[in-house]
Amino acid sequence: MSELRLFRTDTLNGGMAEVVPRLAAVEADVQGLVEAHMETMLGVRFLASEYSTGPVHGGRIDSLGLDENGAPVVVEFKRGTDAGVIHQGLFYLAWLMDHRAEFERLVRDRLGATAAAQVLWSAPRVICIAGDFTRYDVHAVREHRRSIDLVRYRYFGSDHIALEEVASVTGSTAPRPRLRATGAAQRRTAPTAMGELAQALDEVLLGFGGGVTRVQRKQYAAYQRVQNFACVCPPQQTKLLVYLKADPRQVDLVPGYTRDVTTIGHHGTGDLELQLRSEADLERAQDLLRLSYAAA
Template sequence: MSNLKAFRICEGHATEIPGSSVALERHLQTLIEANMETMLGIRFLASEYATGRHRGRIDSLGLDENGTPAIVEYKRAHDKSVITQALSYLSWLHDHHHEFECLVKEKLGTEAAEAIDWCSPRLICIAGDFTPHDAVALEVIGRRIDLVSYQTFGDVLTLQLVASVASATAPARGKASATTRTFSSASPKSVQQYLDESPQALQDLFADLDAMLLSHDVQKETQLHYMAYRRIKNVATVRVQPRNRMLVVNLKLDPDAVELEEGFSRDVRGLGCLGIKDGVEVRIRSREDLARASDLIRQSAEAG
């Protein structure tokens, strides 16, 4: 499905750099595991994790930027078994919440373990190529799966999201599953609840922002506290603040490369905010603000 080409430009002349697969599947796995947060937005937990009675080893286990468990499987070239293999490991994950939580606590700390979102664990299948039939199969399977193709061009590795199915259910934080969890009156409101309770003008403004973000060919997924818009990684997260009558958008941008405006945009590195934590936050109160933010949104989407 992927037909990515690369060219070396020398004095105005283009020479194609032939793409290739890695020599060994393990080389690809080792490289991505060492750079998983940079490449996939996933915090690495374990490699070749034994699944006991499932008689297998999960290539990579991780926790993504939204606090969702992630299983990553690799194939050096095209292999139709990669999706079914990942689904088999998803069955293990559903039966071993406590074991996974203990692993997260050991590697990332108690706070990360307590914030795990069990609503819709994520499967990432990385291979040299996929077929159109693979993409159609995702829709039938109905699970949250990303198909990511890779190629190497000399010392350059490319990753391309070729098909994806987003989570279709409401998020549920904590140890209980999405089908059994019940919320007490003390449970925090979800972003969808805040949106539903917002004045109509703010709902309309969100609809315009949502359309703008989706026009950049991203997936939308509703988390507990924010809407996430992503490709392989999040490119934007949106929170709704009815009391302040505004939308708070976090973008994956380098704050040092953006001209920040007081009251409109700010650097959120190190602030521990919800959503994208190391980029630029934009506050949108009107359609004029949305128009001002459009170029920043475009830059974030293109960078993603």
């Protein structure tokens, strides 16, 4: 995190002092903090800490969770730089994929039967949180088929912690089907105006950065960094619904375009509903989309 420098202003004397970043005293400090606030910091519901993989496998997973889209998450922590953190996370993820019923029982016990029935096994994730990563780590994650996020942390003073996404790749255990249509079927599946708008929105959201991934669920497509920042529902006849991680109280709501859905049930995550009906709507939504991206 050498690029980030934090300064404290002294309003009384008009001076300024740099807040020097530091690592945790021990690995357990950052692990305990993240586990206590995992949903806020990572968009992941916490399930278990130091989860035993049994006497045969002989290991302990630092943290287990379920992300906003229902995907299983293995979280591994390292105080500083450790070349083995990625392989350790993948090792435990392989165990998890072979013990799906055990994980679903854990989800059922912690979050209920509905969450357990909706676990998204096609998109399991590993999140590695460490003091730093090497260029070899960043290259290594790009060579794997799994979804891996490398997140660097730093403490600033006694009451601030920063998380920085270093690298993020997406993977899937299920191949994407290739659909081909001919004749009348091809005409039926031709892109509609809303379908073309959805494709344009997809290009915009994926274009925000190399760390953006898309996770497809039946009810919506989630665009995420470490957390979701936009959830897009299937196109309707006249509009496209998008849910953003933006505070509706900080937005000038426009009827028919933006809506506060904090207390209204909806698919996906995010409290601000965006209704797109045209390319012009998408163009004027750029600031809101970027605001949500920055908050994720």
